[in-house]
Structure formats: C-alpha cells, structure tokens
Amino acid sequence: MSYSTDPRATRSREAMLVAARELLVSEGPGAITHQRVAQQAGVGRATAYRHWPRAEQLLLDAMGGTDLPLFRDPEAPVRPWLRRQLRQLADELAVPAVAAVAVTLAQSAMWDPEIAHQQDESTRTIAERIHAAIELAVEGGELATTAGAADVAALLVGPIVYRTAMQRGDVSDALIDRLVDSVGTWHR
C-alpha cells in the first residue's frame, strides 16, 4: 500500500501499534478502538481508520505484531542452544505485553477464523523450528527421542506458557532443564 513508503505514515503506524499494545496490556482488547489508539499515539482518528479500516484488523496487528526470532537457526551442541532459547522465551513471556498477546491470540482464535489461522501459523512455525533443532541433535548423536514435532513443542513450550500466563510466576533455570530432559534421552 502506498502509505508504507511514506516515512511519516510509517512512523504514525508504528506509534499506533505501540499504543495499541499498551492498551491491550493495561485494559484488554476492548480498549483497542480507533479513537483510543489514535489518542494514545497522538495522531488523528482518521489516520487510524486509514491504516485499519476495521477495528479487528487493528486488534489483529496489535496482537500478532511480534514475529519471534525464537528457535530459529539451531546450533550444535543443541542442548545448551535449546536451553538459551527456552530461557529467552520465558523472559519474553514474563513481560505482560507478550503474555497478553499470546493469551489473547489463543482466546480470540476460538471464535475468529482469521485469528485462528494466524494462531495456527504461529504454533506450526514454532513446532517446525524446534523440530529442526531436535533433528540436528538426533543426527549429531546428542539425543535419542521418538517424540513427534508437535509433541516436542508442547512439552517444551506448554509448561512455560502455563507458568507465565496461568500460574503467573517465574520460570526457573531448573524448570527449563526439566523441560529439555522431558523430550528424550540426551547423550552429552
């Protein structure tokens, strides 16, 4: 779209997304209206409507705007790499904004097909990246496992999401070690 090449439009779009994520965390998805977001970002309401004609589009962008570099480009030895990635995931989910995005996506996916699609893409990407790391570990003789890609992702990511978003507590390094151990037998 033409506005994306205009630096001023790009700046106001970014300011509105920051504002929308702040409102999402402090007041929930109900606060993501054109008026509130424009006000908080210090732009006119018409600008918000120009970027997102429908409020759901704005909410979707505010919720799904974070493309995580997490679990990308695995390195051998995989075990310490995996622990670092899980530590980073836990630290990111400890930020209320990120946990809110994750949980709001899961909640909205239950009745919004567009968000459901985004949620499916997101969890599939995570599972594929983790699977590539697990394959690297198995090929290198570091790990023996029979768990499938989706199960490994659930075993590694599930407890971190549960601890941060549902138990609302911190993830210790000891818990991360347990997660890594739960996917199979590590040989080094």
Next chain:
Amino acid sequence: MSYSTDPRATRSREAMLVAARELLVSEGPGAITHQRVAQQAGVGRATAYRHWPRAEQLLLDAMGGTDLPLFRDPEAPVRPWLRRQLRQLADELAVPAVAAVAVTLAQSAMWDPEIAHQQDESTRTIAERIHAAIELAVEGGELATTAGAADVAALLVGPIVYRTAMQRGDVSDALIDRLVDSVGTWHR
C-alpha cells in the same frame, strides 16, 4: 441470598449460566450482556440483573463456574491414576466451552484483579492436588523426584493446555505418558 432457595429462581439462574457459556464459546466475552444472556435463556432481562447486578459478575460466573473434581483424592498406584486424570483433563479441554473458559480466565486475569484472584486460586488448587498425588507416589516408593509442586503442575498441565488451546489439536495417550515420565523416575 433468598432467591437461591426458590426452585424457579435456581432454574432460571442455571439456564442463564448455560446460555452465558454458550455465548462465551460462540461469540466471546463481548457477547455476555444481560440482554443477550436473558434472551438466549428465555427469561426477562430484569431477572438477569437481579442475579448479577453487574455484567462482570455474570461473566466471571460464566467463566469460572466449573469446579473441576480433577486431581482430587489420589489413589495408589499413582501412575495409572495420574494418567487417567490427565486423560480426563485433556478430554475436557477438547470441549471448546471448557478451553474458552480456561483461556478467557487467563486473559482476563491480566487486567482484572478479581479474575486474577480466581485464576490464582484455581491454579494453586490444581498444583496442591497434584502435589498430594506426587507425595503419595514418593511415599509409596513409586516415584523419585526433586521437582516442586508448582513445577510438577506446569510439566503435567502446561503441555495439555498448549496442545488443546494453542496448537488446537488432540492429546494422544503417548503424549500423556511422556508428561507422566517428565516429573521424575517411576519405579513400577
């Protein structure tokens, strides 16, 4: 409250809660208004206001209305008992209404202190019940583990919540076996 002893009031309250949970699943928390819930339940709007003067109370009851008997009263041998309980949890969360309640609670807890309290109570109860089962297994020589109560709950429940609510897929018996194995070393 006096209305709770009136069978007719009890019936209409139950009908409204069923209606509210249906709306919660099909349209999300935004649909939980006195008018919509009363209409769907076939009662007058004034009846809804009499039971829940504020809309948040109605939403909270609709979301948190399920007291799970799950993980209560552990039995030895603990391992098969635990597998049955996790199977039941997975089957319950496979019902969209239940997954919606769990995820909506987690989401709303992020900005509503009352719901945060309810969420904390709920996850603490689950962790305490699971801990009692783990203690029984350790005392009976069935299990050796150094994991704390909250970690065990995260290891067992987290992947099931992630699979059902975020990956939006089924929990296999093989995954449940992996979860049980992840909490420590089982001796029988």
